[in-house]
Amino acid sequence: MHLFRHFRYTAALLLTAAGLLLATLPSTALAAADAQQVFQRYKDAVLQIRIVDTRSGNRISLGTGFVVDAEGRMVSNFHVVSEYAYHPEWNRIEAVSSGGAVIPLKLLAFDVVHDLSLLQAGSRMPQALTLASEPPAKGTPLYAFGIPLDLELTIVQGLYNGLLEKKLREQVHFTGAINPGMSGGPAVDENGHVVGVNVATAGNGVGFLVPVKYVAALLQQRNTAALTQSAPMLTLMRNQLLAEQQRIMADLLARPIITGEVGNYRTPKDWSEHFKCWGGDVHAEDKLYTVVSISCDMQSDIFLSGKHRTGTLSYSRSFVQAKPGLNDWQFDRLYGTLFNQDPDMPDAGKDDVGNFSCRSGFVKQADGLPLKTLFCLRAYRKLTxxxxxxxxxxxxxxxxxxxxxxxxxxxxxxxxxxxxxxxYLEALTWNKR
Known part of the structure; x- marks a missing residue:
C-alpha cells in the first residue's frame, strides 16, 4: 500500500507538471502541432486539379480537389473545370498527387449555382475524406487544404464562423487565408470531416466555403457516365440556372417592395434582406446641381467562365435637383445625360451574349406620374x-x-x-403635395 500511494503521488505530480508545461506553451505552438497532425493524416486525399489545353499542352486552369470515396470520385469547384465544360474537344482534366503522379479525370456532374464539380479517376485512390454530418459550433477550428499559386500542398488553420447571414446563396464564413489555387480544396475539422469547400476570399483572412450539404447532394446523383460533349453540359448548365432564377424571382415577386420618400416621389427602398445598399451624394460647391443616390445589390454572381458572370440583381435611384445657377435647358441636358449612362452589367464577352435589344416609351403611372422608360434585353448565345x-x-x-x-x-x-x-415600376409613385 505504501508503494502504491507513493506511485500515485508521483504520477499526480507528473501529470500536474505536464499540465503546467502545456499551459505555458504558446497557443500558436499548440495550433501548429494540431495543423501538422491534421496535414499528415489527410494530405493524401487532396490533389491538384488542372485543365490542360491538348493542342498546346499548356495548363489553363489550376485548383484543388479532394477524394470522397475509394472508387476515386473527387470534388472541386465548377470554376476550376469550367473551361472543360465549354470546350471538352480541346481540353482535358487531370489531377496531380502529392507524389507527382498525373491522374486522368472525367467530369461526372456539376452544380454551377453552388460552384461544385464531381470528377472521377480511373482507379481507386489510397485515401478518401468523409463528409461532416452536421455543421460544427461557431468558433470550431477548421483546416483548409489547397495548392496556392501552384506551390506545394498547404494547410491553413482558421475558424468556422457559421453561415453568412442575409446571403442569397449559402456560404460558410471561414476566418482563414484562402488564396488562388486553393479553390476546390476541403476545409476539414480535426477528425478530417469535410465541413466546406474553399470557394472565394475577401482578403485579410476572410474566406468563404461552399457548405458540405451541397457536396452531399451532388454525390447523391450517382452519375457514372462521363460528360464529354459541350451540348449536354451547356443544357445542364442552362437548366440549373433557370431553376435558380425561378426560385429567386418567385421569392421577390411574392414580397412587397417597401418604398421611401425622395423629393416628390415614393420609390423602391427595401425589397429583401439579401440586398446590400449604399448611398452616394453629389453636393460639391462647384456643381450646379445635386444628386442623392442609393444602390442596392444582391452580390450574388454565379461564375460561368473567366469572362462571364450571371445571377446578379441590383436596383438604384438617383434624385437630381438643379441649383439656382443652372437654367431649365441645361438641367434638361444634364438629366438626359444621367439617364443615358450605361448601368453596371454582369461581365460577359461577345461570344457569351448578343447585343441589347431595347424598347423605349412614355407612360403614366396609375396615379398620373409621367415617366420615360427604357427596357432592354440581351440573349445568352450558348444558354438558350x-x-x-x-x-x-x-x-x-x-x-x-x-x-x-x-x-x-x-x-x-x-x-x-x-x-x-x-x-418594380409599379412601386414608383407620386408623392404630391
Missing part, C-alpha cells in the same frame, strides 16, 4: 432562354428636378424579366 435585363425610368413632372431609377438582372427568363420589371 436566359437574358440580361435593364429597366430604366425617369420622372418627367418637373423642370428642375427628377428621379432616375434602374433595375438590372443577370440570367433571367423572358417572362420573369417582364414580371419583375412590372413589379
Amino acid at each position: 432562354g436566359l437574358y440580361d435585363m435593364v429597366l430604366q425610368s425617369a420622372t418627367l413632372d418637373g423642370k428642375r428636378s427628377g428621379l432616375i431609377n434602374r433595375l438590372v438582372a443577370g440570367g433571367v427568363s423572358y417572362d420573369d424579366a417582364l414580371r419583375i420589371s412590372k413589379k
